[in-house]
Amino acid sequence: MSKLNILPLPTFNRLGVNFTERDTAFETETISVPEGSERQIIQFRETDCETSVTVGKGARLNLVQVFTGRCASVLKTTVADNAQFGLIQLYLGGDNVSEIITELSGYRSGFTAEIGYDLGYGDVLDLNLVADHYGRRSTSEITADGILRANAQKTFKGTIDFKNGSSGAKGSEKEDVILLNESVVNRTVPVILCAEEDVEGSHGATIGRIDEQHIYYMRSRGIPEEQIYEMITRARLERIIKKTGDKDTQKRIYSILGWGDDDE
Amino acid sequence: MKEKTLVADIDRAFYDFRYDEDEKNFLESGITPEIIREISAEKGDPEWMTEFRLHSLDVYNRLKMPQWGPDISGLDMDRIVAYIRPQKRMQSDWNSVPDDIKETFEKLGIPQAERESLAGVGAQYDSELVYHNVRREVAESGVVYTDLESAMHDERYAELIRSHFMKLVPPTDHKFAALHGAVWSGGSFVYVPAGVHLEIPLQSYFRLNAKGAGQFEHTLIIVEENAYLHFIEGCSAPKYYEASLHAGCVELYVGKNATLRYSTIENWSKNMYNLNTKRAAVEEGGKVEWVSGSFGSHVSYLYPMSILNGRGARAEFTGITFAGEGQNLDTGAKIVHNAPETSSYMNTRSISKSGGISTFRSSVVISENAVGSKSAVSCESLMLDSVSRSDTIPSMVIKTDKADVGHEARIGRISDEAVFYLMSRGLDENSAKALIVSGFAENVSKELPLEYAAEMNNLINIEMKGSIG
Amino acid sequence: MSELLKITALKVAAEEKEILHGVDLAISAGETHVIMGPNGAGKSTLGAAIMGSPEYTVTGGSIVFDGADITSETPDKRAKHGIFLSFQNPTEIPGITLSSFLRSAYEQVTGEHIKLFAFRKKLQEAMDVLQMDKAYADRELNVGFSGGEKKKAEILQLLVLRPELAILDETDSGLDVDAVKTVSAGIKAYKEQTGGSLLIITHNTKILEALNVDKTHIIADGRIAAEGGAELIDEVTANGFDKFI
Numbered sequence: 001m002s003k004l005n006i007l008p009l010p011t012f013n014r015l016g017v018n019f020t021e022r023d024t025a026f027e028t029e030t031i032s033v034p035e036g037s038e039r040q041i042i043q044f045r046e047t048d049c050e051t052s053v054t055v056g057k058g059a060r061l062n063l064v065q066v067f068t069g070r071c072a073s074v075l076k077t078t079v080a081d082n083a084q085f086g087l088i089q090l091y092l093g094g095d096n097v098s099e100i101i102t103e104l105s106g107y108r109s110g111f112t113a114e115i116g117y118d119l120g121y122g123d124v125l126d127l128n129l130v131a132d133h134y135g136r137r138s139t140s141e142i143t144a145d146g147i148l149r150a151n152a153q154k155t156f157k158g159t160i161d162f163k164n165g166s167s168g169a170k171g172s173e174k175e176d177v178i179l180l181n182e183s184v185v186n187r188t189v190p191v192i193l194c195a196e197e198d199v200e201g202s203h204g205a206t207i208g209r210i211d212e213q214h215i216y217y218m219r220s221r222g223i224p225e226e227q228i229y230e231m232i233t234r235a236r237l238e239r240i241i242k243k244t245g246d247k248d249t250q251k252r253i254y255s256i257l258g259w260g261d262d263d264e
Numbered sequence: 265m266k267e268k269t270l271v272a273d274i275d276r277a278f279y280d281f282r283y284d285e286d287e288k289n290f291l292e293s294g295i296t297p298e299i300i301r302e303i304s305a306e307k308g309d310p311e312w313m314t315e316f317r318l319h320s321l322d323v324y325n326r327l328k329m330p331q332w333g334p335d336i337s338g339l340d341m342d343r344i345v346a347y348i349r350p351q352k353r354m355q356s357d358w359n360s361v362p363d364d365i366k367e368t369f370e371k372l373g374i375p376q377a378e379r380e381s382l383a384g385v386g387a388q389y390d391s392e393l394v395y396h397n398v399r400r401e402v403a404e405s406g407v408v409y410t411d412l413e414s415a416m417h418d419e420r421y422a423e424l425i426r427s428h429f430m431k432l433v434p435p436t437d438h439k440f441a442a443l444h445g446a447v448w449s450g451g452s453f454v455y456v457p458a459g460v461h462l463e464i465p466l467q468s469y470f471r472l473n474a475k476g477a478g479q480f481e482h483t484l485i486i487v488e489e490n491a492y493l494h495f496i497e498g499c500s501a502p503k504y505y506e507a508s509l510h511a512g513c514v515e516l517y518v519g520k521n522a523t524l525r526y527s528t529i530e531n532w533s534k535n536m537y538n539l540n541t542k543r544a545a546v547e548e549g550g551k552v553e554w555v556s557g558s559f560g561s562h563v564s565y566l567y568p569m570s571i572l573n574g575r576g577a578r579a580e581f582t583g584i585t586f587a588g589e590g591q592n593l594d595t596g597a598k599i600v601h602n603a604p605e606t607s608s609y610m611n612t613r614s615i616s617k618s619g620g621i622s623t624f625r626s627s628v629v630i631s632e633n634a635v636g637s638k639s640a641v642s643c644e645s646l647m648l649d650s651v652s653r654s655d656t657i658p659s660m661v662i663k664t665d666k667a668d669v670g671h672e673a674r675i676g677r678i679s680d681e682a683v684f685y686l687m688s689r690g691l692d693e694n695s696a697k698a699l700i701v702s703g704f705a706e707n708v709s710k711e712l713p714l715e716y717a718a719e720m721n722n723l724i725n726i727e728m729k730g731s732i733g
Numbered sequence: 734m735s736e737l738l739k740i741t742a743l744k745v746a747a748e749e750k751e752i753l754h755g756v757d758l759a760i761s762a763g764e765t766h767v768i769m770g771p772n773g774a775g776k777s778t779l780g781a782a783i784m785g786s787p788e789y790t791v792t793g794g795s796i797v798f799d800g801a802d803i804t805s806e807t808p809d810k811r812a813k814h815g816i817f818l819s820f821q822n823p824t825e826i827p828g829i830t831l832s833s834f835l836r837s838a839y840e841q842v843t844g845e846h847i848k849l850f851a852f853r854k855k856l857q858e859a860m861d862v863l864q865m866d867k868a869y870a871d872r873e874l875n876v877g878f879s880g881g882e883k884k885k886a887e888i889l890q891l892l893v894l895r896p897e898l899a900i901l902d903e904t905d906s907g908l909d910v911d912a913v914k915t916v917s918a919g920i921k922a923y924k925e926q927t928g929g930s931l932l933i934i935t936h937n938t939k940i941l942e943a944l945n946v947d948k949t950h951i952i953a954d955g956r957i958a959a960e961g962g963a964e965l966i967d968e969v970t971a972n973g974f975d976k977f978i
Contacts, residue, residue, distance in 0.1 A: 010332040011657045012598075012627055018332070148665075162675075164650060179665035182632070186662040194654045194675050197647040201675040207660060208668035212787055217824035220784050221838035221890060222812030231837060235828030 004072060005099050005128035008159050009193060017155060017189050020126045022097050024072045026050045033059040035080075040064075042249050045071055053077040053085070057106065060084045064244045068256060070095040081106035081135070088243055091117035091125050092256050100129040104138035104169075115144040116240035118233065118257070119152035130159045133199070137168035144175040145240065147233045151183040159191040162199045169196070173203040178210055178233060234259070295341075297321060300446055307413060307449070312426060320435040320445025327439040334563045334592040334621070339509060339537045402462065408455040409466055412482055415453040425453065428484060432515045432543045432571070440511040440539040444480050448513065451481035454495065458488040458519070465494035465527075465713065483514040487522045487550075494525040496716065509537045510561075516544035518552050520574065525553040527712060529720055532560035534590055539565050548574030548603075555711045556583040558595050559723045567625060569598040572606035572634075583612040584708040584720075587620030587652070588727050596625040596658075601634035601667075610641040611707050616652035617727065623655040628669065635666040645675040646704055648697075698728040737762045737799060737930050738783070738898055744793035745775075745782045751792065752778045754955040760898065765924070765931040765944050767966060770952035771974045776934045777821060779952065780902045783932075784818040785811050799897070813842055815897030819887040819904045825875040831886060832856060832870040835893055842894050859892035862922050863915055881912040888919035892926070899923060900932045905940040917943050938970055953977045 001021045010018045026048045033039050035056035042064040048071050055061045057080045067073070067090065075098075079085045083106055089098070102111045111131055119125055131140035142158055160171035173190055190203040210232055218228045241253050300321050304314040329336065398409040408421065415421040435445035452468050468483070487493050497514075510532060518524045524544070532538055538561040544552040554568045570579035581597040599608040614622040628639045645654040656673050678700050686696035702709070702721050709717040738760040745753040752775045760766050770776050782789050783796060785808040795804045798814050806814075826834070836852045847855075856870055863885050875883050884904055891899050901920070905913050921943050923929060933941065949965040951958045951974065958977040959965065 009623075009655060009657055011625055011659055013332065015627055015629075015659050015661055017659055017661075167650075179662065179667070182635075182665050184663075184665055187659065188662075188671070189657070189659040190671065190673065191658075192645075192656040192673060192675050194645070194647060194656075195650070195652075197650040197652075197677045199647075199675065199677075201673075203656075203671070203673050205660065205671040206669070207662055209666060211824075213824050214826050216787055216808055217820065217826065218834070218838075219808035220812055220818055220820075221834075221894065222809050222841040223834075223837050224809045224841065225807075227837065227841070231829055231834070232826075239828055 004074075004097050005126050005155075005157065007128070007157055007189065008130060008161060008191065011189070015187070015189075017157060017187055020097055020155070022072055024048045026072070026074070028052070031061070031063075032056070033061045033083075035059055040246075042066075042244065042246060044068070044252070045073060048072045050074040051076070055079045055083040055085050055109075058082045060086070062086045062088070062245075064088045064090075064246075064249065066090045066092065066249075066253060066256075067096045067098065068092050068094055072097045074099045074101075076101045076103075077111075078103045078105050079109035079111060079135075079138075082108050084110045085112075087111070087113045088240060089113070089115045090237070090240065090253065091115075091119065091127075092253070093118070093120060093123050095122075095124045097126045098128070100127075101132070102130070102140070103132045104135050104140065104166075106135045107137060109135045109138045111138075111140040111142075113140075113142045113144075114240050114243055115142075115146075115156075116237050117144075117146040117154065118237055119146070119148050119154060121150035121152070123150075123152045125152075125154045125156075127155065128157045128159075130161060131171060133160070133162045133166040133169040133171060135169070136166060137170075138166060139169065140171040140173075142171075142173040144177075145236045146176070147178045147180065147236060148184040148186055149180045151181070151185075153185040155187040155189070157189040157191065158203070159193060160201050160203070161193040162196045162201060164195040166196050167198040169199045171199070171201045175205045175207075176236075177205075177207040178236070179208060180229065180233070295321065295324075295443075295447065303447060303449070308417070310416065310422070313416065316430070317446050317448075320442050323435045324439060324442035324446055327436075327442055329439055330565070333565055333594050333625075334623070336537055336539070336563055338562075341509075398466075402464075402466075405460050405462075406457040407460060407462060408453065410453055412451045412453045412484055413449075421453065421455065424455070424486065425484065428486065428515065428517060429482075430513070430515070432517070432545055433513050433541050437541065441513065441541050444482070444511050444513045444541070448480045448482045450479075451512070452483045452485075454483075454485040454487075454493065456485075456487045456491040456493045456522075459490045460488075461492040462494070465496050467496040467498070469498045479508075479510045479512065481512045483512070485515070485524065485526075486517045487519055487524045489519040489522055491519065491522045493523075494527065496713070497526070497528045498530075498716075508533075508535060510540060512540045514540070514542035514568075516542075516552060518544055518546040518550040518577075520547045521549040522547075523551045523553065525555065526568075527555040527716070529557040529712070529716055529723075530560055530564075530566075531723060534560060534562050536561040537563050539563075542566070542568040543571065544569070544579070545571045545573055546577040546579065549576045550574060551578040551580070553711075554579075554581045554583070554597065555708060556581070556595075557705075557708050557712075557720050557723075558583070558585040558593055559720075559727070561593065562591060564593045564595055566593075566595045567598050567627075569600070570608065571600045571602060572608070572637075573602050575603050575605055577603060577606045579606075579608040581608075581610045581612070582708055582711050583610075584705050585612070585614040585622050585624070586705075586724065586727055587614070587616050587622035589618040589620060592621040592623075594623040594625055596623075598627045599629070599639065601628075601630045601637045601639065603634060605636040606634055607638045609639070610643070612643045613704055613707055614643070614645045614654060615648065615701060615704065616645070616654040617648040619651045621653040621655075623657065624673075626658045628658075628660045630660075630662045630664060630667045630669065632663045635664050637664075637666075638668045639670070641671045641673075643673045644704070645673075646701065647675065647677050648701075694728065698725055701728055735762050736760070736797075737764075738932075739797040740779075740783070740794070741797070742794035743779075743782065743791065743796065745778055746790050746792050747778070747788055752789075752955050753782070755794065756952070756955075756957055758950060758957070760930050760932060760948075762897070763928050763930055764947040766933070767941060767946050767949045768932065768934045768952055769936055769949065769966070769969055769974075770958070771978065774952045775955045776952050777902050778955075780818055780900045780932070780934055783811075783900060784808055784816060809841070812838075812894075812896075813844075817891055817894060817896035817899045819884075819891060819899065819901045821902040821904075821906070823875045823878075823883045823887055825873075825878075827873050827876050829874050830871050831874050831889075834874050835890055838890070839893055842896075856889075856893060859889050862892060863889055863919050865889060880907045881909065884908060884912070884916055885919070888916055888923075891923050892919060895923075895927045896929060897927075898930045898932065900934070901940075902934045903936075904933075905935055905937050913939050916940065920944070938966055941966060951977045 031053045038060040040062040435442040587593040740758040946963040
């Protein structure tokens with residue numbers, strides 16, 4: 001068993017969020033995006049993998065990762081001057097331990113993460129995301145949208161770390177979780193670490209039921225409650241799925257989710 | 265101008281005066297069962313308390329130091345003198361308090377404060393409560409405000425204390441709770457009977473004067489059904505070069521539909537290790553309100569905890585932490601929702617300056633049975649320079665779907681536009697920044713009685729003075 | 734007697750405070766009723782109670798619609814019976830487009846499946862009546878809409894869903910002159926296309942100009958203080974509510 005997803009600064013032991021333990025069999029993989037170029041990579045992940053990524057100066061990487069089974073994933077990325085790393089991750093079930101460490105080492109380097117999850121019976125997700133801001137005026141924008149059903153368990157630890165010298169850096173993090181069953185367990189730990197005065201950081205989280213006002217408004221137009229849940233939860237994931245920008249990927253994800261064609 | 269000049273011309277040196285201790289009154293350093301027995305005998309503890317202390321010591325020796333949070337390796341436990349025998353027994357007449365002790369309190373403005381606005385004052389000088397008084401009318405309403413040790417020997421309260429003492433914070437909770445259980449000394453006991461609404465606050469003022477000494481006071485407050493109490497705790501200690509420890513314990517029992525507001529402005533000297541444990545249990549429809557300002561100490565671990573045990577119970581926590589040079593203040597709050605339709609609200613600010621480290625740490629737990637509960641947490645941090653640190657580590661654990669939990673946090677600096685605006689109206693830069701920081705602390709100052717809010721603003725001004733920009 | 738809506742001795746409370754203290758109201762098929770009254774009198778509460786808002790609790794009396802007692806029905810069941818409420822402050826629902834929302838609502842209310850293409854055509858017709866930009870169909874429901882756009886979107890839903898009774902809660906408030914005209918045209922179109930009933934909550938008479946008002950009810954302090962025909966509107970316009978309080 002090895003310790004994974006270690007919270008950068010430990011907190012109260014009793015919460016069970018400081019780390020997670022797991023047997024792993026990592027393969028390694030390297031992705032390198034050369035200076036000034038642009039790449040889009042789509043991966044459906046089913047085995048343990050440690051991925052090292054470098055995004056060269058002025059380059060752009062859009063990485064889409066979809067998780068459906070049981071795997072441990074470590075994704076370590078360094079982002080150079082004026083480079084952009086856009087990450088989309090979808091967790092559609094299973095038992096996943098996933099770590100995302102992004103080092104924003106370059107001036108004006110940028111990182112956006114869009115994470116979506118829809119977890120049901122027996123599903124477990126432990127997610128540890130760290131955005132290390134070293135570069136001046138580096139930016140990070142992390143959003144997570146999720147749905148927990150049945151007895152799903154999820155831990156999302158998201159850290160924005162402003163290192164000394166990262167002046168002008170900005171980081172934001174937002175997680176919205178819809179809970180749909182009394183047996184779910186949600187853990188949310190949004191951390192900001194800061195050793196630089198000239199930065200702006202924010203995080204927010206909302207966790208709970210669907211807004212009662214939304215339900216009332218939609219019901220007043222004749223839509224029954226179950227369908228409202230379906231529409232709202234689907235809309236959450238769909239927003240992220242559409243951002244993959246690739247029709248085939250979208251179709252494949254829809255079929256994993258068992259969604260029909262919208263047109264008929 | 266009021267006689268209580270403390271507010272107007274407070275400065276650090278003011279808190280730094282001290283008197284020589286008579287060394288012969290020290291017990292030997294380090295803690296053994298023999299010392300515990302000695303303390304216990306000295307105090308004339310009932311037998312159950314002696315047993316409790318020995319059991320706690322055993323727990324203390326078995327537990328590890330905390331594995332998270334700020335470094336406390338500078339704390340040499342063997343050198344902390346657990347107990348300083350007082351030279352005189354507790355006095356209820358101010359005139360019979362020894363002169364040097366009296367002078368200390370006079371300087372702190374305690375008797376004046378009592379006369380002016382406070383319903384009762386308990387001042388702890390080192391380990392024993394030397395002065396205690398409750399206004400007559402307060403006592404007549406059935407409110408008990410006395411030191412815990414006397415109360416333990418009073419047959420009217422003995423059973424009440426035995427059934428509540430360290431039941432909320434058991435010695436097994438953590439190493440310093442165990443230490444507290446073994447060596448606790450002094451502190452307050454407050455009992456507010458059902459239906460009594462105390463309009464004026466009760467106040468307790470703690471000071472730690474002896475070099476290298478620990479302070480382990482215990483505060484036990486029971487507020488019965490439909491009653492109301494505001495309790496104010498102020499702390500300060502003069503400065504010594506040897507590390508000092510404060511491991512107090514506060515246990516609050518809030519009855520059905522009762523409200524307890526517990527306000528603290530803590531300004532321990534900057535070599536103090538403040539490892540204090542505060543906890544409240546709230547029954548159906550009751551409410552606990554914490555107002556907390558942390559300015560002093562070298563290292564703090566402070567997370568007042570509210571356990572919402574009854575349907576509809578509520579907790580509010582409003583806090584500010586100011587970490588300056590040489591300080592590592594790890595503060596926050598914990599809330600446990602243990603019953604349906606409970607709610608909690610947390611609003612905190614932290615400021616880091618001149619190399620100070622402030623950490624906001626919280627946990628909100630919504631248990632399986634806390635259906636229909638709500639929690640909102642909001643924390644803001646201000647960085648005044650780039651040699652300081654400010655960390656925010658909130659956590660939320662939710663085990664039911666019928667809950668609404670919201671969290672927001674923000675970190676940043678003083679806005680240049682705001683400074684420019686104030687300067688354009690004639691303020692110099694330092695004053696402008698001090699004003700902005702005071703405004704930032706407004707969440708807490710607006711919750712405090714006027715004289716405390718003024719004292720807090722003065723503390724902020726002292727911290728801000730001359731060293732920015 | 735073809736009473737479409739019959740409210741009897743209705744008492745309604747919000748957070749344990751009673752707001753309506755026993756209201757009687759009857760609307761026949763095809764009629765247009767107006768409810769007026771000072772601020773805080775309980776006008777909007779009545780509209781919300783008819784729709785079944787979770788913010789309010791009916792503590793006495795009954796609401797009968799089309800012969801069925803709906804006093805404790807859920808809002809979606811009431812909508813299927815043919816009741817529509819135009820909200821004073823329409824809720825913003827992120828992530829769901831106006832078009833897909835309204836299509837689901839249409840299928841529920843009519844009980845029939847409609848193909849996307851056919852629905853878009855129907856939607857377009859209604860949007861034309863309201864001079865709405867096509868782009869609104871694919872925007873998230875009410876999200877970032879201006880006050881006027883939200884009100885237009887409510888009337889758009891009214892035209893597509895074609896209820897038997899439309900309750901318009903301050904649909905004209907906060908609108909500029911042009912927007913009032915557009916919204917009025919929409920209401921008129923609803924009336925012409927469906928012959929449905931209207932219950933209009935307002936304190937502005939502009940929106941009533943193009944309509945034949947059958948009955949006016951003045952609500953003051955949670956009770957019906959006066960009732961009359963269209964002439965009552967003129968009296969209120971001239972003299973205010975003082976004589977009814």
